[in-house]
Amino acid sequence: MIHNVGTQLRRGLASVFSSRSSRKSISHAENHSDAMADGQGYRNPTEVQMSQLVLPCHTNQRDELSIGQLLKWIDTTACLSAERHAGCPCVTASMDDIYFEHTISVGQVVNIKAKVNRAFNSSMEVGIQVTSEDMGSEKQWTVCKALATFVAHHELTKVKLKQIIPQTEEEKTEHGVAAERRRMRLVYAETIQDLLASFPIKDDMENRDCSHMVPAEKTYVESVELVLPPHANHQGNTFGGQIMAWMENVATIAASRLCRAHPTLKAIEMFHFRGPSQVGDRLVLKAIVNNAFKNSMEVGVCVEAYRQEAETQRRHINSAFMTFAVLDADNQPRKLPWIRPQPGDGERRYREASARRKIRLDRKYIVSCKQTEMPLSVPWDPSNQVYLSYNNVSALKTLAAKDNWVLSAEINQVRLYTLEDDKFLSFHMEMVVQVDAAQVFLLLSDLRRRPEWDKHYRSVELIQQVDEDDSIYHVVSPALSSDAKPQDFVILASRRKPCDCGDAYVIALRSVMLPTQPETPDYSRGETLCSGFCFWREGDQMTKVSYYNQATTGLVNYLTTNVSGLSSEFFSTFKACEQFLLNNRNDLAPSLQTL
Incomplete structure (x- = not known):
């Protein structure tokens, strides 16, 4: 055995x-396979699809679709899927790590598909797939995949959700693995701290060219946004996609101040909404480059909210870490200047960024790698x-x-x-x-x-x-x-x-x-x-x-x-x-x- x-x-x-x-042969989806053969087609009842034509107003300084705009569309599609299952309003609780594999140009079409993978008590995991389509050549590319967690609310109280009954092999897999992903989200912060405590991240600052170092404080960005009615969702709270778009904006500015060029966002590490905000709130967005590596940099972003100018206690709304690169004419990453961290808290963020990078590289290899490409024995490491x-x-x-x-x-x-x-x-x-x-x-x-x-x-x-x-x-x-x-x-x-x-x-x-x-x-x-x-x-x-x-x-x-x-x-x-x-x-x- x-x-x-x-x-x-x-x-x-x-x-x-x-x-x-x-x-x-064992097959729990024979009826659905027959339906597909008859041309009827099986479709997940929670599935929502959105297609958007990329216009100049949606683009950034490189004439590519702004990631902030894409995040708005992703959040909208995922929310509609969650509400289709819950039958009541839902709010974004978090969005897992996103890796962007392809940029999108003006005139191309963005296709977004979202469906609920699994419902827990009052929260649910929504899987999102994003592809781009060239109308002239009919070519399609995978842009990214995302996983978002939504919480159902009805009149300010949480709702007990009905369970998802998976039908296809893919749905059964996603349903089963969703519980494991939920567990992974809960222990992520502990993993970072355990890695730093048990295995301090070594740094080679002594061997770096100090003449090409940029003080971290020079990359600091602070911006304030007044939440207006157009920024609110159908529940009166600030639209989660809008907050994520503002966060991407200040992070891009911070990254630009390090490289003095137009950076490309390659990955986002988990948006985590810690509380709501409403129309009339002031949102303070802060971003700074935590660490720079050879061809990439990590920018930390946080959002705080307050109601009145005299209000001293600010509410922590969201935080995320974004990885940027600068691409040359051949679409290859350029070498970046090093960062000199601020003493104290800046040094902590600097070390944590190194830990996150190590975890990110290991995760990309383990989680993203196809099973047929992975060696049987993978080195066991705290990261x-x-x-x-x-x-x-x-x-x-x-x-x-x-x-x-x-x-x-x-x-x-x-x-x-x-x-x-x-x-x-x-x-x-x-x-x-x-x-x-x-x-x-x-x-x-x-x-x-x-x-x-x-x-x-x-x-x-x-x-x-x-x-x-x-x-x-x-x-x-x-x-x-x-x-x-x-x-x-x-x-x-x-x-x-x-x-x-x-x-x-x-x-x-x-x-x-x-x-x-x-x-x-x-x-x-x-x-x-x-x-x-x-x-x-x-x-x-x-x-x-x-x-x-x-x-x-x-x-x-x-x-x-x-x-x-x-x-x-x-x-x-x-x-x-x-x-x-x-x-x-x-x-x-x-x-x-x-x-």
Whole structure:
């Protein structure tokens, strides 16, 4: 059942996939596929589309669509989608990181599509896709993707939202991963502080050319805006998209003061609305370059509100960090001057900008990278642990949500499904046990107990307890043959409890690299890209247990024995797991109760 169970998979592949046409395929979206075939088309009921022709009045100093204007359109489209689901007014709570992949010129069309991925209690995640279209050539480009959180309000009280029921494979994936993204948003600030506290960011200011340094105070911008009726939304509050546009404006000015050129906005790190403002409020917008790197700079922006000129207590409305670059005639980034931070608070912002850059680069690699392009073992580091954990869980949920699993065999109510997809071959085992789902989750979360039922786990050592939900283990497996070395694995185990009723318990497993656990001559280092368990409650004291494993072609030999016949390796291991759960159904699992 682990990542190297047996050596004869190739023998079984021909019989598995040659008989695929006669096997039963799992598909929860057959009705919707039929509708698509009939020309009716399935459309998410919360989906909203907006198309805008870019006019000269929408552009910036480079005759490109102003990002501020784009943010207004994005926020409007997302709000309409949120309100379509909620049936009442909604306000923007936050907008996640946005990476701009393409600029948009005058005369091109901007197409924005938004739909609700998941609703929680009173908040919901809205996914947004932005593309540009050239009317002359019919070419289209991806501009950016965004995720916004909206909160439903009715007469100043929060609204309990109805749940989203995903229909397509894409919707199921987004619905499942939305809970993990929500968790990631909540711990982001802690990640920055932990990184700075545990691993101080080293700076090479001593090696920098001081003659090309710009004092940070020279980039400081402060601007005030009076909120007028045209700036308000349909609820009377200041339109969130307008605030974001004003923030982009002052940030661009600050960036221009460093480079003395017209900068290009490349990324935005999370707008976070901390409170509303209304018509008549004065909004003070402040921006400063926090740090400059070789080809990019970070600008910090914050917004404060006050009502009367004599008012001394200002309300913090929003804040964000924006990354700019200066592009030459060949659209390549130019080298930027260094920044000299202000003493005290400026030095703190300077160090935090370096930490955010490291996290941003790691996140871009882990989250944005296609799974087929990612190495199996990614180095574990405080700057990427949140995103590596996120990727671990989301990869398993994405695998579980796929519709084209094929039932290959069934013996004694244990089912084996297979999936051949791109460069991967995956299998999925499923059974129902008479043990409560929460207890199953506790028993299987601690990998140290896995040798009790899985002979392919010879020994398991807990290397690092990252937090209450993530642990790193060193696993040793027996040799595949008499003349081979035993295998070892360094495994990140990410466990998640259900976010809502009907969600699965999740235990996601993937390989990571740790400096403290290098390869040794005694073992052959094995790797796994995506594997783990999902558990669903099937009734009182009944749980559906599903195990998933995904492997590249190079790891096929280490998956299992003959798949087509549901060999004794699969059957005996999974039945041993069932017996382990039944024998320990009343176990308090003290090793996990303290986590």
